[in-house]
Structures are given as C-alpha cells and as structure tokens.
Amino acid sequence: MWFKDSGALRVPSAAEALPGRETPLPVPPRHHVLPASLTGPFPEGSAFALFGLGCFWGAERKFWQLPGVISTAVGYAGGHTPNPTYEETCTGRTGHTEVVRVVFDPAVVPYEVLLRTFWESHDPTQGMRQGNDVGTQYRSFLGWYDDAQRAAADASRDAYQSALTQAGYGPITTELVPAPTFYFAESYHQQYLHTHPNGYCGLGGTHVSCPIGVGV
Template sequence: MFLYGRTPRLPTREQALTGRPEPMFDLPARHTVLGTPLAGPYPEGMEVADFALGCFWGAERAFWRLTGVYTTLVGYQGGYTEHPAYEEVCSGLTGHTEAVRVVHDPALITYEQLLRVFWESHDPTQGFRQGNDVGTQYRSALHTRTPAQAAAAAASREAYQRVLTAAGHGTITTELLPAEGRPFYPAEPHHQQYLDKNPWGYCGIGGTGVSCPVGVAGAGG
C-alpha cells in the first residue's frame, strides 16, 4: 500500500502506476454460480450497479445470493491505473478500490434494496480498512452510474448515518462519486466468484449489526 509513515494514503495521478492499454487476460465466459455471462452487453432491462465494501471475495458473494441479481463480477475502480494487476492494487499505487459490479433486474430487486445489502454487509466508518484488511483498496465507495443512483445513494447514506449515530458508531467515510471517468476494470479470473471456488476461503467483510432503514421490502435470496 502507498504509505506515509504507517498511514495508508491515496496516490495522486502523478504518483500512480501507469498500467497498460489492454487487459492481461480474458474474462471467464460465465458466472460459476449463476451460469450467466460475466461481460456485457446484458439483457434488455438489466441495470448495473457498482459497490466497494472491502475485500471483494466476500462482497461479491453477498450480492450473488440475492434474488433478481443476474450476474456479478469483481474488479478495480476509482483510481488511475489502467487495467491494473491485483499486486499493483495491493501496493496502494493505483488509487483503486476492490469493487463488485452487480447486474440486476430492477423489477425483482431495486437499487435501493442493493444499497441496504451494501450498508449492512460492512462497516462504512472505517476509512482505509475493513476489519483486519488495511489499505486504500479496502475503502468503502459507491460509484453511481445515473442521477437516480446518485440521489438514492446519497439519501441512503444520510439515513444510515442517523441510525449508526444513534447506535454509537462514528461518521461514514464512504465515497459517493460518479462512475463516469472511473472505469471498472475486471479482476483476474481466479478472483471471480472466489468463494464459490474456495468455499473455506477468507472472507473479511462484516457489518456493524445496525439495520439500514432503506430498501427493506422485497429483497430476498
């Protein structure tokens, strides 16, 4: 990770690794659990949402279990390095988060319901860490793709902050930023659906135990 002393710090664009113009691998054709294509174009009516909530192995599993989710894939987002490698992201010199792309049918599960899973599946007050995982790549972030997503994300953060504060928790550090200009770069094939391939593998995410008061109706899995 990129450190000044012992504190993780985001690099500037000038400090970030350059990366490469093309990916170093081919993405697997299908999701190992859902059997659906990982890469687009996706079926008509599907919507795309991007979430960062710590180690992407456990984060992805939290979403693929939900009814109405068409496919999920893990990747890197929010930084400067083009088509980064996992080791480069772990160095802290890319500026990227570990992220999950969730493709969903809004008739079955709404963005607001996905936001509830996002907030409840991690501790959004921890800054550049999530549990024992420390580094800028583990920061909490929502990269919104439409004005409607941006409005819903902001409203949910405000609502969750109120209940977190009442429960004695700190200030939410989750970044809310437009996805435009912040490409999602898929991670290497062995990271995709990692906890399906490695059922006893590490899962470092965990929530605060505080329920989020948005998107309550209709989310199931």
C-alpha cells in the same frame, strides 16, 4: 509501499500512480454461479451498480445471492492505473479499491435493496480499511450510474448515518462518486468463494439495520 499523509493512508495522485497496461485482464466467459456472462451482453432493461466494501471475495457473494441479480464480477475502480493487477493494487499505488460490479433487473430487485445489502455488509466508518484488511484498496466505495441512483445513494447514506450515530458509530467515510471505469480482476478472483468454499471472507458489518429498503 504505502502512501501516507500525516500518518494516514492516502490515495496516490495520477502522477504517482503505476502506469498499468492497455490490455484488460482476461476473465472467464461465464459466471460460475449465475447463468450469465461476466462481460455481457445482458438482457434489455438490465442496470448496473458498483460497490466496494472491503475484500471483494465475500462482497461478491453477498450480491450474487440476491434474487434479481443477473451477474456479478469483481475488479478495481476509483484510481488511476488502467487494467491493474491484484499485486499492483495491493501496493496502494494504483489508487483503486476492490469493487463488485452488479448487473441486476430493477423490476425484480430495486436498487434500494442493493444499497441496504451494501451498507449492512460492512462498516462504512473505518476509512482506509475493513477490519484486519488495511489499505486504500479496502476503502468503502459506491459508484452511481445515473441521477436516480445518486439520489437513492445519498438518501441511504444519510439514513444509515442517523442509525449509526444512534448506535455510537462515527461518520461514514464511504466515497460516493459517479461510477468510474471498472477494471476486471484476474480470473481466479471471480466468484472466488464459490470455487474456494472455505476461502477467506473478511466481511464484518456493524449489525445496525439500514432503514433504506426495509419492506421492499
């Protein structure tokens, strides 16, 4: 069931959302690719980033490949249902979108490099979809963890919007908000394209370069 408003997909209200559950979904104790935990603790000085750019399988791989990334995990954020399942999220009745939580060392990989990877790895102008993946769970999403991340995210959006406009694209529809609660997805989703090398990716960017992070 999709929630529609004037023919367009929309995020349900808290009253409309599924109830969810108190218990978090279990995840593997260790990352399948990186020498780290999915849940922590993480080294002193680590920072967090939160991105939604369509199907989280391919999105997570984009970030675990970056030098300086300590750990990644896929999950759900931006909605109302606590600890949702994948099946619940796919109904459109949780309000969540599929996201990747990135733990990184800012002394090795600046946040601006993560931003550039985020913008260039999907089309942030498509609203409630990415390519053939349609639904509120595929909307573009960026959650910032502090004022510095907020300023960098806003600046990167504005710079990328200018580049996209010159290339003939419409306005960016990405949701930029304070990082909400991150709910881990099921174990089989974690590092999916490592455990399933021929699995579905679904990512498709605009081929427009983002000026933020260039030369860093």
